[in-house]
Amino acid sequence: MTLAVSGPYAWVACKRQSRIVRVVTGTGKSSRIQLNGEPIAVVAGLGSVWALDSGGTLYRFDPATGKLRSRLYLSTRAAYNLWIGGGSVWAADDQGAEVVRVSPKTGRVVARPRVGDGPADMAFAGTTAWVINHRDRVLTGIDLHTNRSRRIAVLPGDAPERMVWADGSLWVTGRGTDLLEIDSASGAVQRTIEIGASGIDVIARGDDVWVATRSQASDLSGFPTMDALKRVSTVTGAVEVVAQSEGRVDVHGLVLAGGRVWLADNSSGRLYDFP
Numbered sequence: 065m066t067l068a069v070s071g072p073y074a075w076v077a078c079k080r081q082s083r084i085v086r087v088v089t090g091t092g093k094s095s096r097i098q099l100n101g102e103p104i105a106v107v108a109g110l111g112s113v114w115a116l117d118s119g120g121t122l123y124r125f126d127p128a129t130g131k132l133r134s135r136l137y138l139s140t141r142a143a144y145n146l147w148i149g150g151g152s153v154w155a156a157d158d159q160g161a162e163v164v165r166v167s168p169k170t171g172r173v174v175a176r177p178r179v180g181d182g183p184a185d186m187a188f189a190g191t192t193a194w195v196i197n198h199r200d201r202v203l204t205g206i207d208l209h210t211n212r213s214r215r216i217a218v219l220p221g222d223a224p225e226r227m228v229w230a231d232g233s234l235w236v237t238g239r240g241t242d243l244l245e246i247d248s249a250s251g252a253v254q255r256t257i258e259i260g261a262s263g264i265d266v267i268a269r270g271d272d273v274w275v276a277t278r279s280q281a282s283d284l285s286g287f288p289t290m291d292a293l294k295r296v297s298t299v300t301g302a303v304e305v306v307a308q309s310e311g312r313v314d315v316h317g318l319v320l321a322g323g324r325v326w327l328a329d330n331s332s333g334r335l336y337d338f339p
Contacts, residue, residue, distance in 0.1 A: 067317025067328035070108035070127040077103035109148030149188030150208040156183040175211035179204040184225035198225035217251020230268035231298035237263030265318040
């Protein structure tokens with residue numbers, strides 16, 4: 065369902081097969097790690113690779129060997145996704161209106177900040193974390209020192225659900241939502257950039273944000289089917305098409321690692337990278 069890249073390996077969470085696939089990016093050779101639950105997210109950072117299953121269990125793997133180091137049950141109503149930021153691992157509770165903060169040192173939950181309805185993505189900068197909620201469209205800020213949260217604003221769009229910090233602003237997109245440049249303090253929209261029907265996922269690379277976009281038909285269906293991968297200048301707002309889909313390409317993960325942009329399509333079992 066998501067993608068992580070750590071050193072020479074790409075890690076892909078495969079929900080239907082209840083396993084994590086570990087791919088050697090240089091050769092394409094892969095190995096499989098079977099889990100008891102259905103993995104829905106994977107992320108690399110803080111010296112480990114972390115995976116989350118739909119039952120709310122957090123797994124920690126050695127990035128070099130793929131061996132399981134530990135597991136932790138998060139007690140969530142509906143576990144959703146994983147992030148690294150503020151020296152911690154974070155998971156979303158989609159039905160619980162909260163995010164769960166886990167210390168990598170103790171391997172324990174240290175906070176459960178309240179957010180809006182449907183936490184979908186997080187971004188981090190300095191002493192603040194932000195959460196975008198796809199159902200009520202609320203942008204929430206979290207003080208990383210105190211773990212206190214505050215409601216910042218309601219964002220436009222049908223379901224803003226993907227977000228990244230770049231060039232001093234938050235960049236948000238999602239179903240029925242163009243690419244929005246958001247003031248992180250007030251939640252005000254600074255720019256709206258036309259990228260097509262909507263964005264599936266967004267990452268930052270230097271002075272650009274990269275966004276995988278949908279067609280109108282795909283946006284209405286809700287599927288993560290990409291029509292193009294686009295690069296947007298955070299300075300000028302200029303949009304450039306990096307690649308267009310030939311046939312069906314579904315975006316189940318978009319990450320920056322090793323100076324390259326990586327995209328996973330679990331529907332076809334393909335891993336793409338872009339220099």
